[in-house]
Amino acid sequence: MAGQILNPNLLLAVPLAPLAGAAIAGLLGTKFLGNVVGRKISTTACILGVLVALILSVQTLLAVLDGASFNGTIYNWMTVGTLKMEVGFQIDSLSAMMMCVVTFVSLMVHIYTIGYMAEDEGYNRFFSYISLFTFAMLMLVMANNFLQLFFGWEAVGLVSYLLIGFWYTRPTAIFANMKAFLVNRVGDFGFILGIGLLLAYAGTMNYQEVFAQRDALAAMSVAATGWPLLTAACICLFIGAMGKSAQFPLHVWLPDSMEGPTPISALIHAATMVTAGIFMVARMSPLFELSDTALTFVMVIGTITALFMGFLGIIQNDIKRVVAYSTLSQLGYMTVALGASAYSVAVFHLMTHAFFKALLFLGAGSVIIGMHHDQDIRNMGGLRKYMPITWITSLLGSLALIGTPFFAGFYSKDSIIEAIHASNLGFAPFAYWALIIGVFVTAFYSFRMYFLVFHGKERFGKEHHHSEGHDSDAHHEEDDDAHGHHGLAPGQKPHESPFVVWFPLVALAIPSVVIGYLTIGPMLHGDFFNGVITVGENHRAMEVLREEFHGAAAMAIHGLQTLPFWFAFAGVASAYYCYLINPRVPAWFFARFHALHTLLDNKYYMDKFNDVVFSGGARLLGNGLWNVGDKSLIDGLVVNGSAKLVGWFSSVVRTAQTGYIYHYAFVMILGVLATLMYFFPFWHA
Numbered sequence: 001m002a003g004q005i006l007n008p009n010l011l012l013a014v015p016l017a018p019l020a021g022a023a024i025a026g027l028l029g030t031k032f033l034g035n036v037v038g039r040k041i042s043t044t045a046c047i048l049g050v051l052v053a054l055i056l057s058v059q060t061l062l063a064v065l066d067g068a069s070f071n072g073t074i075y076n077w078m079t080v081g082t083l084k085m086e087v088g089f090q091i092d093s094l095s096a097m098m099m100c101v102v103t104f105v106s107l108m109v110h111i112y113t114i115g116y117m118a119e120d121e122g123y124n125r126f127f128s129y130i131s132l133f134t135f136a137m138l139m140l141v142m143a144n145n146f147l148q149l150f151f152g153w154e155a156v157g158l159v160s161y162l163l164i165g166f167w168y169t170r171p172t173a174i175f176a177n178m179k180a181f182l183v184n185r186v187g188d189f190g191f192i193l194g195i196g197l198l199l200a201y202a203g204t205m206n207y208q209e210v211f212a213q214r215d216a217l218a219a220m221s222v223a224a225t226g227w228p229l230l231t232a233a234c235i236c237l238f239i240g241a242m243g244k245s246a247q248f249p250l251h252v253w254l255p256d257s258m259e260g261p262t263p264i265s266a267l268i269h270a271a272t273m274v275t276a277g278i279f280m281v282a283r284m285s286p287l288f289e290l291s292d293t294a295l296t297f298v299m300v301i302g303t304i305t306a307l308f309m310g311f312l313g314i315i316q317n318d319i320k321r322v323v324a325y326s327t328l329s330q331l332g333y334m335t336v337a338l339g340a341s342a343y344s345v346a347v348f349h350l351m352t353h354a355f356f357k358a359l360l361f362l363g364a365g366s367v368i369i370g371m372h373h374d375q376d377i378r379n380m381g382g383l384r385k386y387m388p389i390t391w392i393t394s395l396l397g398s399l400a401l402i403g404t405p406f407f408a409g410f411y412s413k414d415s416i417i418e419a420i421h422a423s424n425l426g427f428a429p430f431a432y433w434a435l436i437i438g439v440f441v442t443a444f445y446s447f448r449m450y451f452l453v454f455h456g457k458e459r460f461g462k463e464h465h466h467s468e469g470h471d472s473d474a475h476h477e478e479d480d481d482a483h484g485h486h487g488l489a490p491g492q493k494p495h496e497s498p499f500v501v502w503f504p505l506v507a508l509a510i511p512s513v514v515i516g517y518l519t520i521g522p523m524l525h526g527d528f529f530n531g532v533i534t535v536g537e538n539h540r541a542m543e544v545l546r547e548e549f550h551g552a553a554a555m556a557i558h559g560l561q562t563l564p565f566w567f568a569f570a571g572v573a574s575a576y577y578c579y580l581i582n583p584r585v586p587a588w589f590f591a592r593f594h595a596l597h598t599l600l601d602n603k604y605y606m607d608k609f610n611d612v613v614f615s616g617g618a619r620l621l622g623n624g625l626w627n628v629g630d631k632s633l634i635d636g637l638v639v640n641g642s643a644k645l646v647g648w649f650s651s652v653v654r655t656a657q658t659g660y661i662y663h664y665a666f667v668m669i670l671g672v673l674a675t676l677m678y679f680f681p682f683w684h685a
Contacts, residue, residue, distance in 0.1 A: 004063070004066075004067065004068040004069075005068070005069070005070055006060065006063060006064075006068050006069065006070040006091055008070065008072065008074055008089070010056055010059075010060075011056075011060065011070060011074075011089050011091060011142070012074060012089075013052065013053075013056055014053045014056045014057055014060070014099060014103075014138055014142070015053070015135050015138040015139050015142065016135070017048075017049040017050070017052040017053045017056075018046070018049045018050050018053050018106070018131045018132070018134040018135045018138070019049070019131070019132070019135040020045070020049050021045040021046035021047070021048065021049030021050065021127075021128075021131040022046065022049070022127075022128045022129075022131035022132035022135060023128075024037065024041070024042060024045040024046075025037075025042035025043075025045060025046050025124045025125075025127045025128035025131065026124075026125065026128030026129075026132070028041075028042075029041070029042035029124035029125075029127075029128070030124050030125050030128070035124075039123055039124060042123075042124040042127055042128070043114060043127060046110055046127040046128070046130070046131040047107070047110045047111065049131055049134075050103060050106050050107045050110055050131065050134055051107060053099075053103045053106075053134065053138065054100070054103035054104055054106075054107050057096070057099035057100045057102075057103045058100055060091060060096050060099060061093075061096040061097060061099070061100050064091065064092060064093055064096045065093075069091060069092055070089055070090070070091040071088075071089070071090045071091070071092075071144055071208065072088060072089065072144070073086045073087070073088040074086075074087045074088055074089060075087040077147075082203065083199075083203070083204070083205070084204075084205075084206075085147050085205070086145065086147070086148075087148055088143070088144040088145055088148065088206070089142045089143070089144055090142070090143065090144030090207060090208075091142065092531070092532045093528050093529055093532050094279075094282065094283065094347065094529065094532045094533065095141050095142050097347070097351060098141040098279055099138060099141060099142065101272070101350075101351055101354050102134065102137050102138060102141065102272050103134065103138070105266070105267060105272060105354055105355070105358050105508075106130065106133075106134040106137075106267060106272070108266075108358065108362070108504035108507055108508055109130060109263045109264075109266055109267040109358070109362070109504070110127070110130060110131075111500055111503060111504050112263055112266075112362055112365070112500065112501055112504040113126060113127065113130065113263045114500040115369075115497065115498045115499075115500035115501040116261065116262060116263055116365055116369065116501060117261065117263070120261075122166060122167075125166075126163075126166060126261065126263075129159055129162050129163050129166070129264075130163070130263065130264065130267060132159050133156060133159040133160070133163070133264075133267065133268060133272075133273070135155075136152050136155030136156045136158075136159055137152065137156050137272050137273065137276070138152075139151060139152040139155065140152025140153060140155075140156060140276055140279075141276075141279060144206060144207055144208070145205045145206045145207060146195045146198070146199070146205040146207070146210075147205050149280070150191070150192065150195060152276075153188070153191065153240070153244065153276065153280075154188070156244075156268075156272075156273045156276060157181070157184050157188070157244070157273075159268075160177075160180060160184075160257070160264075160268050160269075160273055161177045161180060161181045162177075163260050163261075163264040163268060164176050164177035164180050164256075164257045164259060164260040164264070165177030165178075165259075165260070166260050166261055166264070167259075167260075167261075170259070172259050173259040173260070175256070175259075176253075176256040176257055176258075176259040176260075177257075177259075177260075179252070179253050179256055180253035180254075180256070180257050183243060183250050183252060183253040184243045184244065184250075184253065185243075186243060186250060187239055187240045187241070187242050187243015187244060187250050188240055188243060189239075190235075190236045190237075190238075190239025190240050190242075190243075191236065191237060191239065191240020191241075191243075192240075193236040194232075194233045194234070194235075194236030194237035194238075194239075194240065195237070197222065197229065197232060197233040197236065198210055198217075198233050198287075201217060201220055201229055202217060207283070210287070211286040211287070214230070214286050214287055214290060215290075217229055217230055217233075217287075217290075218230050218290045218291075228291065228293070230287055230290050230291045230294070231291040231293045231294050233287065234284070234287055234288050234291050234294035235293075235294050235297055237280065237281070237284060237287075238277075238281060238294065238297065238298055238301075240277065240280070241276075241277025241278070241280055241281055241335075242277070242301060243277075244273065244274065244276050244277040244280075245274050245275065245276065245277030245278055245331050245334075245335070246274055246305075246327075246328055246331055247277070247301050247302065247305045247331065247332065247335055248301060248304045248305045248308065248309070248332075249606060251305060251309060251328055252603070252606050252607055252610065254269055254274065254324060254327065254328060255312075255321055255324045255325060255328075255603075257269055257324075258318070258320040258321055258324050262320065262361060262362070262364060262365030262368065263362070263365065265320060265323075265324070265361045265364075265365075266357075266358040266361035266362050266365075267358070269324065269327060269361075272354070274327065274331060275331070275334070275350045275353075275354065278331070278334045278335065278338065278346055278347065278350050279347070279350065281298065281335075281338045281343070281346075282338065282343040282344075282346060282347050282533060285341075285343045285533045285534045285535070286534040288338075288341075289341065289534050289535060289536040289539065290536070292425065295338075295339050295340075295341060295425060295539075296339065296425055296426065296427055297339075298335060298336075298338050298339035299335075299336055299338075299339025299340060299423075299425060299427050299428070299431055300339075300427055300431075301335060302332045302333070302334070302335025302336035302337075302338070302339055302431075303332065303336055303427070303430065303431040303434045303435070304332070305328060305329070305331065305332030305335065306329050306330075306332025306333050306335075306336060306434060306435060306438050307329075307332070307434040307435075307437060307438050307441070308604070309325055309328035309329045309332060310325065310326075310328075310329040310332075310438050310441040310442055310445070311441060311600060312325045312328075312600055312603060312604075313325035313326055313329065313441070313442075313445035314441065314444060314445045314448070314600070315597060315600045315601055316445075317376050317377055317378055318375050318376065318377075319364045319367060319368065319375050319376075319377050319380075319449065319453065320361070320364050320368075320375060322377070322445060322446075322448075322449045323357070323360050323361055323364055323449075325445070326357070326360070326401060326442065326445070326446065327357055329438060329441075329442060330349070330353050330357065330401075330442075332438075333349060333413060333416050333435065333438070334346045334349050334350055334353070334416075336416065336420060336431050336435065337349065337415075337416045337419055337420070339423075339425065339427075339431075340419045340420050340422075340423035340425065340428065340431075340539075340541045341423070341535050341536065341539035341541055341542070342415070342416065342419035342420075342423075342541045342542055342545070343529075343533045343535070344523060344524055344528075344529045344533055344542065345412065345415045345416050345419050345524060345542070345545070346416070347523075347529075347533075348411075348412045348415065348516075348519070348520070348523050348524055349409075349412035349413060349415075349416055351412075351515070351519075351523075352400070352408035352409055352411065352412045352511075352512075352515055352516050353409070353412070355400075355408060355508050355511040355512045355515060356396075356397045356400035356401055356407075356408060356409055356508070356512035357397075357401070358508055359393060359394075359396070359397040359400075359505060359508035359509055359512050360394065360397040360398070360401065362501075362504055362505055362508065363390055363393055363394035363397060363505055364394075365501075366387065366390040366497040366501050366502065366505065367380070367383065367387065367390060367394075367453060369497050369501065370383065370386065370387050370390070370494035370495055370496065370497060371383075371460060371487055371488060371494060372487050372488050372489075372492070373487070374460070374487030374488065377449055377452040377453055378452065378459065379459055379460050379462070379487060380452060380453045380454075380459060380460060381452060381453070381454075381455070381456045381457050381458050381459040381460070382454070382455065382456060382457060382458040383453055383454050383494055384454040384455060386493055386494040386495065386496065387454075387494055387495070387496045387497070388496065389496060389497075389502040389505060389506065390496065390497065390502065390505065391454050392509075393502075393505040393506060393508075393509040394450065394453075394454065394505075395450065395454075396509045396512055396513055397508075397509065397512055398446045398447060398449075398450050400512045400513065401442065401446050402439070402442055402443040402446055402447070402568045402571065402572065403439060403442075403564060403565070403568055404568070405556040405557070405559040405560055405565065406513075406517060406556045407512070407513055407516065408511065408512050408513060408514070408515045408516035408517075409512075409516065410516060410556065410559060411516030411517065411520045411552065411555065411556075412516060412520075413439075413564070414555070414559055414562070414564055415520070415524060415545060416435065417432065417435050417436065417439075417564055418544075418545055418548070419541040419542070419544075419545060420432045420435060420541075422540060422541040422544035422545065423539070423541045424538070424539070424540065424541075436563055436564060436567055437567075439564045439567040439568050439571070440567040440568070440570055440571040440574075441571065442568075442571065443567070443568040443569075443570070443571025443572050443575070444571040444572075444574055444575050445575075446571075446575075447571065447572045447575040447576065448575045448578070448579055450575075451575055451576060451579045451580050452579055455580060456579065456580050460487065460488045460492075460494065461487075461488045461489065461490050461491060461492050461493070462490065516552075517552045517553075517556070518552075520549075520552050520555070521549075521551070521552060524542075524545065524546075524549070525545070525546045525549050
């Protein structure tokens with residue numbers, strides 16, 4: 001099959017199948033067209049659409065592994081001079097792998113949603129949204145040009161906005177989706193500037209045509225500034241990734257996005273949408289490789305995100321927010337790998353993370369169901385014996401997250417740390433130690449949550465319990481309000497979730513354990529990404545990793561002796577001691593370091609900073625423009641001023657209108673005389 005061109009019609013069916021399901025559920029299954037079809041048809045259409053996309057994606061990946069590829073135009077939308085605006089696909093190992101990850105996680109989320117949203121009135125609307133998201137994400141990863149990339153980029157942002165504010169009657173949800181929308185617009189402004197710079201100097205939006213000119217572009221500067229063109233363009237593109245992939249300081253939207261239902265937290269904010277920025281930078285590796293400045297910028301931002309967002313997870317009590325801050329931290333790890341030119345390692349961690357983080361989010365949703373929509377981990381404890389499937393799958397996901405040897409997360413996370421250690425960029429030593437500390441932090445907050453939820457004494461079913469974190473996912477809010485209680489009532493016990501909820505947990509747990517062991521060889525040290533990801537000769541991180549790799553089993557065994565493993569072990573042991581053996585320790589830390597706790601609880605005051613500086617600045621600017629521009633200039637000078645000028649001129653002219661005929665006759669005579677004198681200047685005769 002080497003050299004074979006993939007069938008474009010089959011490729012087109014991959015994104016269109018979920019789109020068809022979204023159309024059926026969203027148009028025919030909602031009030032929009034009168035609920036023509038019921039829940040069963042809407043569910044079937046959406047799940048079938050994603051299943052078809054998954055089957056075709058797996059077939060595509062297998063064909064790509066055999067040497068097949070595709071890079072061409074599907075539809076020519078518009079031609080302006082020499083510029084072509086088109087829909088096109090570039091199918092290679094990177095996009096085929098992303099297609100499989102997106103469709104598999106999406107299918108699991110679709111199945112999970114059957115049970116999770118069963119009693120919600122917006123059931124069909126939710127299915128429509130998540131299928132529409134799958135379509136948008138597939139269009140993004142399959143694109144062969146910047147126009148289609150930008151379309152997919154904005155489309156996933158739009159659907160994310162709709163899903164975060166899914167319960168649109170709740171003010172917190174509306175605030176969260178507006179916050180996500182506005183923060184992403186900041187990143188997208190940089191993103192479109194980067195695309196515009198490349199278009200202006202390369203004259204095309206096709207990836208391969210831009211990459212073919214990369215050496216010429218590297219020698220250019222941005223007009224009137226003197227900035228190196230590729231450095232400016234790559235930093236602008238990465239600012240877009242900072243918004244979409246929630247990197248500091250554009251990370252503030254992601255924790256608040258937990259206001260949406262749990263299934264979308266797994267689909268959008270763990271496995272797919274937030275990884276779009278990582279995918280984009282990996283796709284642009286031929287350009288980023290020519291700018292060490294841009295790579296250093298990427299590494300610095302990733303390091304800050306990986307370490308400092310992890311600290312915030314330590315003090316969270318909402319089960320979903322703990323997992324959300326873990327997502328921020330892991331995205332930081334991926335970004336650091338990009339900065340070290342270890343693009344394949346970043347994409348590898350993207351893949352492994354998609355499985356175990358989706359598992360952890362869906363596991364958190366299963367716990368929320370069992371707890372009757374109480375999300376506060378301080379009200380849980382001892383759930384292991386009531387929810388055995390949720391317990392074991394959550395444990396496997398947590399072990400993968402902290403990088404336990406032989407688990408999927410170990411292979412990708414350890415490779416990132418080793419790549420940073422081998423990097424020759426000046427910032428790499430600081431990044432290395434930040435990631436090592438981050439390993440301890442990740443292990444601590446992950447197992448703090450695990451121990452508080454599944455072990456220890458039972459703290460649920462009490463008359464007086466903590467209220468923080470309740471009901472972010474209360475789609476049974478009306479039922480609970482009717483009984484005057486959120487969470488388990490006194491005497492009630494948790495229960496295992498139904499089959500449609502726990503089956504996706506099991507299906508995601510399997511790759512969370514084995515996918516790293518099976519794929520690290522070909523993805524990082526084989527030829528899986530050959531010709532797809534470009535690494536310059538002066539960036540040796542991947543070369544060092546290949547020299548030190550002696551097989552997946554040997555790497556895991558060696559991993560038991562390395563610094564990251566012992567830091568992770570220390571984190572788990574510390575969490576065990578603090579929350580199961582001696583709970584007085586956290587209380588002592590809280591009392592002794594109350595100022596630090598306040599700083600973390602207020603998320604480094606980033607929201608306050610944004611509110612004062614940007615929102616406040618915008619308000620001041622708006623008030624200034626209104627007072628000076630609108631009231632003084634437009635209303636006062638242009639509108640009212642012109643009216644006053646006409647009135648003044650009229651008052652002057654009105655004095656000449658006396659009503660006497662002899663006055664008018666006298667003016668007429670003067671006029672005739674002036675005309676004669678002008679045309680017949682007799683005084684020169």
